[in-house]
Ligand code: KIV
């Protein structure tokens with residue numbers, strides 16, 4: 001695969017490593033549906049599965065290879081004939097097939113898992129790549145547990161597989177053990193020492209056991225890796241893989257630090273996350289960066305007030321840029337009057353200051369009890385408190401009896417004591433002058449003070 005210097009290849013392994021997370025297995029139809037969404041998302045490579053693992057996985061890889069034609073379709077294989085031939089059988093009809101061969105290289109794995117010597121490891125890796133290369137031009141090699149492998153030995157294995165024809169060298173932090181500075185150093189060393197490295201693409205595959213998968217992947221990119229392996233919602237073995245959406249958006253939001261491009265269509269991120277979650281039945285953690293339901297929700301009054309004035313105050317990217325329909329102002333006990341009056345307006349009601357104060361007091365008491373105040377609660381509260389004038393078509397038709405009582409442009413009444421006291425102090429306890437002409441400003445000021 002030819003890559004330009006600043007283009008980062010996004011290798012999605014949701015269907016392979018991601019599927020290895022408990023509760024995330026998918027059938028063939030589900031895998032195909034997700035693969036089609038990954039195609040719309042614009043990933044460069046889809047690792048569709050591990051064909052030797054089961055007949056189901058084999059059939060899924062085969063189906064994806066024949067239907068999804070734009071991206072490279074990769075299949076995983078251990079470094080042995082049976083696996084490689086099976087992977088090729090599943091992949092051979094793909095428009096752009098890739099065989100991904102892995103073999104552990106750390107002494108712990110060689111000694112306890114594979115029970116082979118270092119010399120045997122080098123020979124097995126070389127033979128496996130020669131075989132894969134005889135079947136397919138595009139061959140990736142992964143030295144499993146690379147970050148716990150003796151550095152000189154790692155370079156020796158990589159020398160051998162490059163010579164045998166590997167086109168991508170993927171460096172896995174299999175157990176999520178490394179840290180960004182160390183991982184960057186490892187990539188630099190590989191670039192310095194491995195013979196023929198300039199002909200191949202270096203890739204990073206990071207697990208999240210210490211919560212550093214994304215930081216490690218980005219560090220690898222800064223050190224010269226040009227492919228990252230990642231998953232939607234960060235699913236994967238144990239604590240998961242580096243999350244695709246976090247890596248991509250880090251590059252988009254901070255091009256000053258990460259001046260790289262990807263082919264990802266940002267507006268398809270949320271759809272990919274939702275599709276995965278719907279298929280697996282595994283919900284996205286609410287505070288998950290980018291795709292969690294709270295990622296663009298603002299509950300604290302100070303935040304709601306700021307976002308209503310200008311989203312840039314508390315949003316570093318627009319919800320739209322990642323396909324989230326709109327940012328949500330969650331009405332709870334931390335909300336301020338600015339957000340409350342905004343929601344009332346969206347429901348079709350506008351209140352003068354005195355009425356809003358009254359509704360706000362009742363709202364805070366209610367929010368203390370029920371956490372999130374939904375629209376129907378608010379409508380009930382409005383009905384119980386006042387008989388307002390409806391100034392717009394409500395989104396939800398409320399049941400309100402009696403005649404209208406709100407006076408939109410009535411002169412502001414005396415603010416209640418607690419607001420008045422608060423409005424005269426700034427957050428550090430210093431007095432704040434209140435502009436008598438600006439009721440709007442005063443409301444905003446009070447939200448700032450009370451809504452934190
Ligand atoms: O984590 C890992 O080492 C892997 C390899 C198969 C790339 O998933």
Ligand code: ZN
Pocket residue numbers: 017172174205207237
């Ligand atoms: Zn992995």
